[in-house]
Amino acid sequence: MNAGEALADPRLKSKGASGNHRQSFNSPLLMFVVPLPQPQKDTDMPDFDTLIYEKPEAGIARIWLNRPEARNAQDTHLLYELNDAFDIAMDDSEVKVVILAAKGPHFSAGHDLRDINSRGSEHKRVGTWSDDKWEGSEAYYCREKEIYEGFCRRWRDLAKPTIASVHGKSIAGGLMLIWPCDFVIASDDATFQDNTMYMGIPGVEYFAHVWELGIRKAKEFLLTGQPITAEEAQAAGMVNRVVSRDELEEATLAFARTLSDKPSFALKLGKDAINAAFHAQGFENVQRSAFNAHHLAHTHYRLHQDGSFIDREFMRNFQSKKKSD
Ligand code: ZN
Secondary structure, eight states: OOHHHHHHOTTOOOOSOOHHHHHHHHSGGGTTSOOOOOOOOGGGSOBOSSEEEEEEETTEEEEEEOOGGGTTOBOHHHHHHHHHHHHHHHHOTTOOEEEEEEOSSOSBOOBOGGGTTOOOTTSOOSSSSOOTTOOHHHHHHHHHIIIIIIHHHHHHTOSSOEEEEEOSEEEGGGHHHHTTSSEEEEETTOEEEOOGGGGTOSSOSSOOHHHHHOHHHHHHHHHHOOOEEHHHHHHHTSOSEEEOGGGHHHHHHHHHHHHHTSOHHHHHHHHHHHHHHHHHTTHHHHHHHHHHHHHHHHHHHHHHTTTOSSOHHHHHHHHHHHHHO
């Protein structure tokens, strides 16, 4: 979304100063008092089906994943809404930093597998791989190129700093909301897991495992498919801070303040310089290779197991073995 489209977006009902600001300036006694930043009312905020967008403090936008009944599983609509929400924050000159948090008991259970055949045609595509005439493997490849790999790469390079505020479980696609963020604040009940190996798939579509965890821990994480705790993730360098569940919201805001008190342009330049190092380390090549391997696996099971996109036979045997143990 460009600036003009964002301003024309009907969800953006008002981005002007609040009534409190005007009242302060109009009062003779307060004429020279700089008004304190006021949280904007909910009615001023863009309206989403699967998210809550708010500005809790000056300089800070916060996006809540808000499908708690589905453990914040990501369907196509949620991903496009999240992309729109990020664009709104990027387009708002009052916002210097963005928090991504989650309502409900878990951060995200991953991709909503009930929705994997959705083409999302009602949304304006942001990438250039897709059209509405997809067939065969091209259909699945282009869909994931747009809404999984494409969004993650785009979100990794958003101009303004982003903070994932994580609690409960984050499984598979859940990682793909966390890893593109610049910082991760986790509560001590948080666990992280890429369980795609159980599906016969070699990792989630956004293949940042090595950069997030280091080579040896990344192999353990990917090949065993076992969850790691917030403390393990912090020791591996994937998480910046671990706090109690009760402290998570305030600790994330406190961290955000240590960014929002800096000049926005400098924050953008500093972030971009570090992301340049990430790209110089070969992420682009690794990502392309891993994404193609991921789709080789999808296509293998589609050919071999009557259209399934994952190793259904393994999962059936695994689940029945687990029951008999
Ligand atoms: Zn996939």
